[in-house]
Amino acid sequence: MKERMDQIKKELHAQSYKLTPQREATVEVLLENEEDHLSAEDVYLLVKEKAPEIGLATVYRTLELLNELEIVDKINFGDGVSRYDLRKEGADHSHHHLVCIHCGSVSEIEEDLLGDVEKKVERDWAFKIKDHRLTFHGVCVNCQTEHEASDEAPTLKAAHP
Amino acid sequence: MKERMDQIKKELHAQSYKLTPQREATVEVLLENEEDHLSAEDVYLLVKEKAPEIGLATVYRTLELLNELEIVDKINFGDGVSRYDLRKEGADHSHHHLVCIHCGSVSEIEEDLLGDVEKKVERDWAFKIKDHRLTFHGVCVNCQTEHEASDEAPTLKAAHP
DNA sequence: ATGATTGCAAACAGTTTGCAATGAA
């Protein structure tokens, strides 16, 4: 985690952006909540604990900056809120998401499942792909078992295989 | 197109929703602009030509209704606007989109490219998929050729193969 | 020293809602 932070600092410097305490605190929050999909407001509240003077506008500006630097992906699950998802170190694409339509939980698929599909799209549609957004809407394991006999039994325990 | 309209009317009736002129005009607009990805405001302006008294709120309410009935998919390309995409007759999933990061154009892939991927996700993540959102961000054919020698020559003419 | 960055408040944009009036069934 420390290394990732240093690397991000380096990237900011490389583009001659200043490393302010506010930016540092924001990145810290993102690192500490890698698993989550925080909205700007969420980030704001968490950053406030470390840097109480920070303003919401600064959080927005920082998140936008991180998005431009491709450190973070701005994603959107259809509620009217943008969420910010830290990229894995070295990842060159946004990862996939599973959104449960019962409980609202969001989990991630880090494995890239689109390799073949992208090849096909680039070939058949002559479209040069730079990034993607893939989200599945459905029912997560917990909700499947809670909500009585489903018509198709779940096979695995969840978690990334 | 006429048949699709009748079918939609039937679906409204089936759920005992009333078929008002405003709803009819809205559906008409969606049918006449199937290729586009209209925002609520876009739809509003177009519907106003047929039914000048209509209010924006009614358009929003109608689009939400159509979304619930799965006649339309509410999609979001990351600008802060929801867009409404008419489903193909009988389609049980949202189709895929290609968004050009140069010119902003959006085109559609109607072929379902996710069959295998979904099988894998359902199996390995024990997630019951109900729908998906897949968008590729990249450079469309036009922009590839305009913007000088790209490092990889486009092979096809675009359009759905 | 100096231009980038910040906090604040005000401005915006898209969407939702309360309510009296209207209209489809």
Added chain:
DNA sequence: TTCATTGCAAACTGTTTGCAATCAT
């Protein structure tokens, strides 16, 4: 007739912006 639906305006929510003060370099 009767309850869903509409139009309007006002309310809301998330996000952006202008500006003087501040701070990293």
